[in-house]
């Protein structure tokens with residue numbers, strides 16, 4: 053495995069929390085084409101995890117396996133303690149899903165659709181977990197108050213996406229899978245969505261796994277960012293641990309020098325010591341900080357090279 057992983061104390065702390073999603077050595081092929089080649093992934097109770105990766109990396113495929121909509125070629129998958137492929141209706145009532153594509157309910161209003169879906173959650177209501185949430189509450193939370201009684205086919209793409217999200221949270225899920233939930237949303241709707249997810253996690257300790265191409269969203273929302281590329285997880289850690297390297301460049305006795313500091317290192321102290329050292333003739337100090345975006349792009353680029361060789365092996369197999 054290439055790329056960065058969580059430091060071991062953080063990983064140990066995370067493992068000690070109850071795992072709501074547990075994936076070990078997940079393999080998935082379409083025909084003879086392997087897409088997932090040994091994915092390991094955990095989501096702890098109440099944790100928000102963002103799954104990142106380039107187009108075609110296998111994010112949707114992974115989420116579909118976790119939802120029980122697609123059978124893996126190999127590996128172990130547990131969601132809320134059960135195998136999604138064989139889990140029962142009670143399990144399904146505890147899982148919220150927002151797929152990438154719309155369902156076709158254009159001649160219904162948002163309220164009609166949500167009222168219809170809400171009925172399916174009623175048998176799973178309990179004093180500990182009231183299911184479903186009141187339809188009007190969900191409508192208000194996703195910012196559809198003014199559009200709740202309009203036909204879905206008259207709503208904009210972003211408004212329809214809000215309906216999808218509303219459907220996903222209606223059952224007050226224990227775990228919520230969201231496939232590119234904010235694609236096509238305007239900045240205000242995106243912020244509303246982030247607030248909705250934070251509230252869902254705070255009030256119901258819902259665990260969330262979302263796929264996104266928006267690195268700012270991952271940084272803003274996720275406790276942990278997981279990067280999928282070349283069929284494997286190439287990085288896994290809090291957003292701050294995956295970005296934030298600092299490149300310090302300077303000239304010393306007329307020659308160029310540089311140092312790359314990792315996120316935990318104190319760059320201010322490094323620079324202070326550098327310029328204070330009387331034995332070194334340091335000048336022209338430049339500091340560049342890289343965020344998650346730079347780290348992500350560098351990791352994807354590094355992974356792209358061996359992945360080409362892997363593909364050839366896979367095709368010959």
Ligand SMILES: Nc1ncnc2c1ncn2[C@@H]1O[C@H](COP(=O)(O)OP(=O)(O)OP(=O)(O)O)[C@@H](O)[C@H]1O
Nearest residue numbers: 082083087105106107108109110111112113114263
């Ligand atoms: N039903 C299918 N049959 C054959 N190949 C498929 C099928 N679904 C997906 N694939 C292929 O599997 C790979 C992974 O697709 P997937 O949709 O899981 O990727 P993704 O990471 O979600 O991509 P994106 O970011 O573009 O949504 C792609 O190469 C895709 O063409």
